[in-house]
Amino acid sequence: MAARVTRDLTGETPVSHPKLVGHQIADMSPAKNFQFLKQEDFDRLLTWLDSDHNDAGLAYERIRWRLIAILASRGCAVPEELADETIDRVARRVADIRDTYVGDKAIYFLGVMNNVHHEYLKRPTMARPPDAVDDVEIKEKTHLCLDKCLDKLTANSRRMIERYYAADKQAKIDLRKQLAAESGVSLNTLRLRALRIREKLQACIEQCLQTEVL
Amino acid sequence: MTDMANPLNSVISDGFSDETIRRFLLGNLSASEQPLLEQRLMSDIGLDARARLIELDLADDYACGRLTTSDRRLFEQRFLVTADRQRKLRVSELLHDRFSFAGATELAARPETDRGGNRLWHFFGLNRRAWRIAFGALILLILFGTVLLVVKEPRLAERITKKIIPRRSIRPAPRAKLTIRTMFRVRSIHQLLLQCRFMTQQCDHLKPLPYFPLHLIRARYRR
Numbered sequence: 001m002a003a004r005v006t007r008d009l010t011g012e013t014p015v016s017h018p019k020l021v022g023h024q025i026a027d028m029s030p031a032k033n034f035q036f037l038k039q040e041d042f043d044r045l046l047t048w049l050d051s052d053h054n055d056a057g058l059a060y061e062r063i064r065w066r067l068i069a070i071l072a073s074r075g076c077a078v079p080e081e082l083a084d085e086t087i088d089r090v091a092r093r094v095a096d097i098r099d100t101y102v103g104d105k106a107i108y109f110l111g112v113m114n115n116v117h118h119e120y121l122k123r124p125t126m127a128r129p130p131d132a133v134d135d136v137e138i139k140e141k142t143h144l145c146l147d148k149c150l151d152k153l154t155a156n157s158r159r160m161i162e163r164y165y166a167a168d169k170q171a172k173i174d175l176r177k178q179l180a181a182e183s184g185v186s187l188n189t190l191r192l193r194a195l196r197i198r199e200k201l202q203a204c205i206e207q208c209l210q211t212e213v214l
Numbered sequence: 215m216t217d218m219a220n221p222l223n224s225v226i227s228d229g230f231s232d233e234t235i236r237r238f239l240l241g242n243l244s245a246s247e248q249p250l251l252e253q254r255l256m257s258d259i260g261l262d263a264r265a266r267l268i269e270l271d272l273a274d275d276y277a278c279g280r281l282t283t284s285d286r287r288l289f290e291q292r293f294l295v296t297a298d299r300q301r302k303l304r305v306s307e308l309l310h311d312r313f314s315f316a317g318a319t320e321l322a323a324r325p326e327t328d329r330g331g332n333r334l335w336h337f338f339g340l341n342r343r344a345w346r347i348a349f350g351a352l353i354l355l356i357l358f359g360t361v362l363l364v365v366k367e368p369r370l371a372e373r374i375t376k377k378i379i380p381r382r383s384i385r386p387a388p389r390a391k392l393t394i395r396t397m398f399r400v401r402s403i404h405q406l407l408l409q410c411r412f413m414t415q416q417c418d419h420l421k422p423l424p425y426f427p428l429h430l431i432r433a434r435y436r437r
Contacts, residue, residue, distance in 0.1 A: 146305065165274075
């Protein structure tokens with residue numbers, strides 16, 4: 001996918017949109033009526049989502065993630081592309097609807113996504129070649145980034161992650177029970193804590209990989 | 215943190231269990247459930263956050279080989295279709311590779327009894343912070359009470375010490391001394407027994423001593 005970082009709206013989460021005007025796109029959307037998105041349409045969309053620039057960026061990322069999750073769940077092979085196509089269409093229509101639309105804006109995206117997905121299903125299926133990526137190189141970089149990000153964790157968080165991901169199968173279950181008991185929390189709470197740390201770790205690694213690539 | 219506040223509870227206010235969200239992410243929801251969850255996911259930030267965490271959990275489960283064969287197939291075909299999810303899986307695999315050995319070693323190093331004891335300890339919830347605080351408070355209370363009693367009631371303390379000290383000073387009674395007379399008696403019994411053993415037929419003429427049950431010995435050796 002040819003997604004590029006176009007701007008950093010939140011200061012943390014870079015908002016990327018692959019089809020802004022002026023960019024040459026390698027992947028073409030399978031949806032019909034493909035058009036490039038103008039910068040002003042994209043800006044208008046963000047303003048419509050939230051008057052605050054940072055919150056608008058977060059809302060955009062959240063909606064995009066949800067669209068991708070739904071499309072993947074429906075069995076779509078290219079959910080990211082269809083999600084971007086959905087956002088493009090909404091962005092082009094914001095000028096017409098922003099004064100009249102009432103209700104949850106995210107639901108509007110869902111309606112448009114249904115149309116985009118419907119069109120996608122009507123198209124003949126095209127075999128999509130797998131992305132050619134240097135897996136070994138990426139793994140090495142990810143390893144380095146993991147080290148860096150683990151070092152950034154607090155001692156407690158690091159210890160929790162180390163023990164949460166330790167051992168296999170039954171031994172892992174035993175270890176997690178033991179860890180939960182030591183922390184005085186239920187297994188579910190332990191899982192939640194570990195996943196929150198894991199989420200931070202994932203974000204840190206992705207940021208690290210981006211800087212490594214750039 | 216209470217379990218009710220936990221967004222990963224099995225069934226919480228939004229009505230979708232973790233299992234339902236997992237099936238949604240694997241593209242395995244029924245036709246009736248799918249639109250409901252889609253609608254809710256778009257409008258509910260809480261559900262969105264849960265789904266993101268369960269996405270990570272699924273990647274972890276796949277990396278550790280905890281998914282069933284059918285779920286693994288669904289994961290590969292329907293879940294692993296975005297670059298973001300592939301990155302998540304890569305991190306899960308790295309974490310699993312990095313820490314799995316360390317944990318196994320740690321667990322193996324613990325003796326079985328320790329683990330059994332721990333289980334019992336945890337079963338009664340004695341590891342909870344509340345219990346620790348309660349025990350600590352109880353010990354402090356006992357200590358404080360004792361000190362207060364001694365300070366405020368010196369007469370009581372005196373009475374207690376008087377009661378305890380004489381008892382401690384009582385010495386055990388000396389053993390009865392072994393006199394020549396008793397020694398002689400023991401010796402005679404021993405001799406008598408020996409005679410009876412080797413000459414059982416001649417035991418009859420022995421006169422019974424007042425302290426020795428000769429008739430019993432006779433009866434035994436005749437048999």
